[in-house]
Amino acid sequence: MELKEKIILHFEGKVVRKDLTALVKGNNPVPAYVLEFLLGQYCAIDDEEIIKQGVDKVRTVIKDNYVHRSDAETVKHKIRSQGTYKIIDKINVHLNDGAANVYEAQFANLGISKIPIAENMVSNNPKLLSGGGVWCILTMAYSHDEEASVRWLVVDLKPIQVANVNLEEYIDKRAAFTASEWTDLLMHSIGLKPEYFNQRDKFIQLSRLIPHVENNYNFIELGPKGTGKSHIFSELSPHGVLVSGGDVSKARLFVNNTGRGAIGLVGYWDVVALDEFEQEKGSKRTDGDLVKIMQNYMANQSFNRGKETYQATASMAFVGNTKHNVPYMLKNSHLFESIPEGYIKGAFLDRMHMYVPGWEVRILKSNVFSNEYGFIVDYIAELLRELRKYDYATILDEYVILDGSLTTRDKTAIRKSFSGMMKLLYPHKQVSEEEALVVLDFCMEGRKRVKDQLYIIDETFKAEPVEFSYKINSSGKVVISETLENLNYKAELQVQEEEEEQTTQETSQEPILNLKPHQQILKDNQTGISYKKLFANYLKGAFNLTLQDPYIRLPYQFKNLLEFCVMLGYNKDPEVEINLEVITWNNEEYQQDSIAYLEELAETVQELGIHLTYRLEHHHDRFIAADNGWKITLGRGLDIFEKIEGRFNIADVDQNRRKCKSCEMTYLKI
Structure with missing residues (x-):
């Protein structure tokens, strides 16, 4: 059954086609949850005639009743x-x-x-x-x-909000969907086509919902303009409020002591999001007392104003733009450099549970917006609000033990992030170890990004260094977490060093390689990776190679094979010849296409000194085997790179600039 049919079968009346929102919105500055509330009343069904009538009705309501x-x-x-x-x-x-x-x-x-x-x-x-x-x-x-x-x-x-929701029914129906299907349903629900996003990208988008599903959650996302950072906080829930970061005060956020003593935004809303949270030239100086009150609230869920102490459950979200690219910040400053100076204090930033890398989010273009069925945003907003009452962090204890060096705040941040992601992705609590660890890695990275910057901003944090790692209960294996930007930056530096070494080696003796069996794990969106870096040293000196990859079928996959051959050509002396056997597969109706591509490739790479032969046989395993004694198992075969966007992209000519798909490779000496 297709996902669309499954969604309508289980959630008819609670979902709406997401492109309808844009159809009825026009130029009206109406939040999406208002429009979808109306659409849900008139066209929350998969019947084109009813949908057409419903859209017309909603347009009429907006025209006649919405006040411009x-x-x-x-x-x-x-x-x-x-x-x-x-x-x-x-x-x-x-x-x-x-x-x-x-x-x-x-x-x-x-x-x-x-x-x-x-x-x-x-x-x-x-x-x-x-x-x-x-x-x-x-x-x-x-x-x-x-x-x-x-x-x-x-x-x-x-x-404008739904009358009531049935959380138990929602949780029961989750079991009818695979993890991938449910994630895609949530992506449609926030208005995006899931096919344009890998798993990490989806996690980044959905992590913006954690403040809606977790009480007292402190979230920050900084990145370029146009990536939809503030959309979820302004459009997708009647329980969140978005205010300008430069327009906040103690009275507005907490309590007005000079007026009626009325409690501020944190007392009424589930999420208070500060938009455009960045330092602008000529902006007014940050109120130090506001920072202290906010800092105390973010740590203790309470604040003092006058003689009274107030409790609240509102989560805090901070969204703003970055001024420089990531390598610049990593080398010259820190990843919090763009926020108002008054907030760049260790004690305040240590309260952040997750820092989402907004620089990884693509600028949203019209082709990525969903035209399929997703939850009516007001319906999902009510369910997320109901889930705030529960703690899903205990699921973590079934699978791992967090490293003992982590501070209480580190552990709290990781556990709250994990709990929030579990509520979003696995509200029925049926999650495998592998699925749980993928979520945990994302949550640990979100907290480590905060801690790495604290070491730079506040010297006192260096006195008690921590290790972001965990031990898997079932195997005893220890996994160390690292942020993707650190991996990418180190890889970029390594590329530069290798190029310098290559220049030196052209006039000196060839170095002695110390190669060892090991496992290489690539993350979604990781850069600084190339076939040369992954394979060249391990295939050096080999004369006979076998590449088995059943998924060399599409034009870009044959281009990958060509780039692999080019790497082999530059990896040997000009006079040396290599025999490369390619074992791949294609569906019967497309096998002649594959043969034509392989024949053309074989002719092309001949001038590199590579004799390419091929066999069309169906095998599941993917590997490279060389007669120098090395075998490399390939989780995804050669298909490790994300699709390159645009007609003119540096990544098209430089593999080091391409984003990777998550996969594993194992290097064995046989």
Whole structure:
């Protein structure tokens, strides 16, 4: 059964086709969860005629009821002339504790304020008081009574959110999907086509949901513009609020001591995200007291204002842009260099549970946005909110023991990140050791990225170095974690060193190689890898080679084979000839294509001194075997690189610049 059919079978009425949101949005500045709330009511089914009617209905609702600021006076006229009229607007409510002693609403787009609102409406919807604004469907009325002190009346109010969700049903239905299918469903749900992302890319995108599913989670993502960093925090949940990082204050975030003493955003929202969290030229100086209060809140889930201590569960997310590329930051500064200077303090940054490498996220273009079915965002938002009550970190203890040198904050960060990812990917808690370790590696890297920078920023952290590693319970194997940017930077330096060595060796004696059996593990998106680096030393001196790879079928895979042959050609003296046997496979209807490609390749590489022969036989194993005694098993065969994007890309001519797919290689002496 295809994923689309499986999604509709199990979640009909709770999913919507994601391209419909863009269809009805147009130029309207309406959050996705508002639009999908409406789409879910009219076209959450796989029937083209019903969908067409539903889209038309939603467009009509937006046209007739959504309040555009430019049309506010027209809408007021409709309310006044018709007596009552339904509108969609974002409202804030506060208590007028003067002589009036009433709650009053302010309408963001309609442009009216100090409108009395019934106390029971506020009691039923306390988030109206948060200051962040809540999108609602409201029935408004107008009073023509000459004695009326207020003309505008709120007759009925309905916050835009689903009425209820069944978490147990959601968890039960998760079991019907494989891990890959469920991950892809979540990717569709946040509006992205999963086929454009590898597993690591998907984890990075979905990690932005951890603050929505974990209480008191501290998340930061810095990277280039245009990668969708703030989208999830502004569009995909009515329980999160996005505010400008340069527009926050103690009163707005926590408590207003000078005014009514009202609690701030952290008291009402599940997630408070600070957008554009970066240091700008000429920006005002960071409030040191705000940093201290935030630092205490991020560590202890509480804050003091005046004589009172307040508890809250809101997660904090910080999203901003980087000023330099990663190699520059690694060499000259640190990965937090772009945030406001007042926050670049060890004690504050140590509270961060995960630092997501935003520089790895591709700039989002129209072709990567989903046109398939995903959860109605308001539905998934309610489920994530419900899951905040549970702790999934104990799953980790079944499989590993974290290294004892890790601090309590390190372990807490790793465990909270792991718990959040488990709730997203495996809410039914059915996860294998291998699957759990993949998630753990991602979570450990997210915390290690923070700790590596703390060693640079604050000397006191160097006094107690830690090792980011864990021991697998089942095997006793110890796994050491490393961040991808460190691996890539070291690989780039190594390439430069090798080129310098090559220049030196051209006038000196050939070095003695000390090769040992070992295992090589490549991560998704790792760079600085080439066939030369992986294979050249181990194949040197060989005259007869066998390459078995059943998946040399598509044009780019034959290009990989050509590049492998070029590496072999440069790896030997010009007068030496090598026999290369290629064992591969293709489906019967395409075998003639494969033969044509292989024949052409054999002719081309002849001038390199390589005699290429081939056999079309179906074998699962992938390896390189050489008559110099080395055998290299290949997890993915030669197909280790991600697809190269664009027509003009440095990676197209330099393997070291290409992103890798995750895989393992084992080097054996036979």
